[in-house]
Amino acid sequence: QKEVEQNSGPLSVPEGAIASLNCTYSxxxxxxxxxxxxxxxxxxxxxxxxxxNGDKEDGxxxxxxxxxxxxxxxxxxxxxxxxxxxxxxxxxGGTSYGKLTFGQGTILTVHP
Amino acid sequence: NAGVTQTPKFQVLKTGQSMTLQCAQDMNxxxxxxxxxxxxxxxxxxxxxxxxxxxxxxxVPNGYNVSRLNKREFSLRLESAAPSQTSVYFCxxxxxxxxxxxxxxxxxxxxxxxL
Numbered sequence: 001q002k003e004v005e006q007n008s009g010p011l012s013v014p015e016g017a018i019a020s021l022n023c024t025y026s027x028x029x030x031x032x033x034x035x036x037x038x039x040x041x042x043x044x045x046x047x048x049x050x051x052x053n054g055d056k057e058d059g060x061x062x063x064x065x066x067x068x069x070x071x072x073x074x075x076x077x078x079x080x081x082x083x084x085x086x087x088x089x090x091x092x093g094g095t096s097y098g099k100l101t102f103g104q105g106t107i108l109t110v111h112p
Numbered sequence: 113n114a115g116v117t118q119t120p121k122f123q124v125l126k127t128g129q130s131m132t133l134q135c136a137q138d139m140n141x142x143x144x145x146x147x148x149x150x151x152x153x154x155x156x157x158x159x160x161x162x163x164x165x166x167x168x169x170x171x172v173p174n175g176y177n178v179s180r181l182n183k184r185e186f187s188l189r190l191e192s193a194a195p196s197q198t199s200v201y202f203c204x205x206x207x208x209x210x211x212x213x214x215x216x217x218x219x220x221x222x223x224x225x226x227l
Binding site for chain 1: 143145152153154155156157160162170202209210212213214215216217218219220221
């Protein structure tokens with residue numbers, strides 16, 4: 001089992017819809033969870049992080065964390081074509097103290 | 113404030129050649145990291161440096177060496193390049209290693225092809 005798993009997609013949603021990106025992790029000691037966005041040919045850029053159970057909102061983005069289920073998600077409301085990118089989930093803490101373990105990424109396409 | 117910079121942006125090597133990838137950060141961060149990214153594989157940690165003067169292996173260190181030259185600079189060396197090292201290499205830095213809010217910031221990447 002991979003340490004951090006994401007559905008590689010591609011996930012295709014229409015403009016204005018909610019995009020839901022999911023990530024599961026195997027290390028129960030993990031403490032922090034990060035979502036990065038990566039445009040084609042570019043470097044990853046941080047969208048947001050979460051470390052407490054529940055929801056965390058930042059503009060059109062909401063991160064959701066459920067440690068009991070070892071599950072973290074990212075919701076993008078009012079999706080725009082400019083949101084089309086690869087979304088990387090990363091996990092820190094536990095056996096990976098001070099390091100990030102990345103999932104393979106989910107490709108999101110928002111079509112007009 | 114340039115953040116994390118990497119040189120070169122592109123490089124083509126022949127099998128057996130050596131090269132050094134350079135990385136520098138101006139955010140006064142203690143920790144620096146080298147990753148490689150291959151299609152469908154996500155980012156995999158090659159080496160990291162928790163602080164100036166220390167380096168440690170990550171998930172895929174074979175075939176690479178690193179040097180933490182000072183607090184700002186962290187280089188990655190390929191002594192004898194192999195086609196399996198064809199990849200995109202990213203350097204990252206962070207300022208609060210181990211803290212729950214520690215965030216890594218990435219450089220623009222180096223696209224390396226080994227023929």
